[in-house]
Amino acid sequence: MxxxxCGNELNPGAEVCLxxxxxxxxxxxxxxxxxxxTHPEAVLCVKCGASLVQPTVNADPTAKSKLVAGLLGIFLGYLGVHNFYLGYNKKAIAQLVITLCTCGAGSLISGVWGLIEGIMILCGNIATDADGKALTE
Ligand SMILES: [Zn+2]
Ligand SMILES: [Zn+2]
Known part of the structure; x- marks a missing residue:
């Protein structure tokens, strides 16, 4: 590896070049x-044939999962859990307050709201978290 x-040889398991x-x-x-x-634009090493392109899926370990967020919205949207997960805290608190301050009666409103957002997340209409980071599949 x-x-x-810089072409320096890395120790096995090293994450960062020393x-x-x-x-x-x-x-x-x-x-x-x-x-x-290698040429900066090369996708293959011309000497050994190794692939030089890194898979971009899940490249960012802090990226949130679209599936998790969507399911949270659909099942727990009335508590705003999916918005807490994505960092949309104001929206999440609004949904939580609607549910709690009405002793659950408002969960019809916040639940439908969360359900719609959950579906929008799964369909890709909401594709980023509160920091603007793209959600992973
Ligand atoms: Zn280096
Ligand atoms: Zn090579």
């Missing part, structure tokens, strides 16, 4: 398998 940024401080999958200058120099 070689650093893609020479340049770049995370192991970042950088475009060297092949991670054989350490040969």
């Amino acid at each position: 070689f650093c893609r940024n 020479k340049c401080g770049v995370p192991k999958t970042k950088g475009h200058n060297f092949c991670p398998i054989c350490g040969a120099e």
Whole structure:
């Protein structure tokens, strides 16, 4: 395993290059398998044939799951759980307040609201969390 940024050989299991401080999958200058120099736009190492493109799915470990958020909205939307999950705290508190302050009677309103939002999340109409980060599948 070689650093893609500076070509330094990495210790097995290392997450960050100790020479340049770049995370192991970042950088475009060297092949991670054989350490040969690669063109920044190359998708394959011309020396060893290794793939140089990193899968982008779940690249961000902090990205929220669309499925989880959608299901939370559909089943627990009246408590605003899906909005708490996505960081939309004001909306979440509004849904929670509607439910609690009416001793549950308002859960019809907040429940339908949450249900619609849950479906919108699953359909991709709400595709980002409160920080503007894209949701994963
Ligand atoms: Zn490096
Ligand atoms: Zn290579």
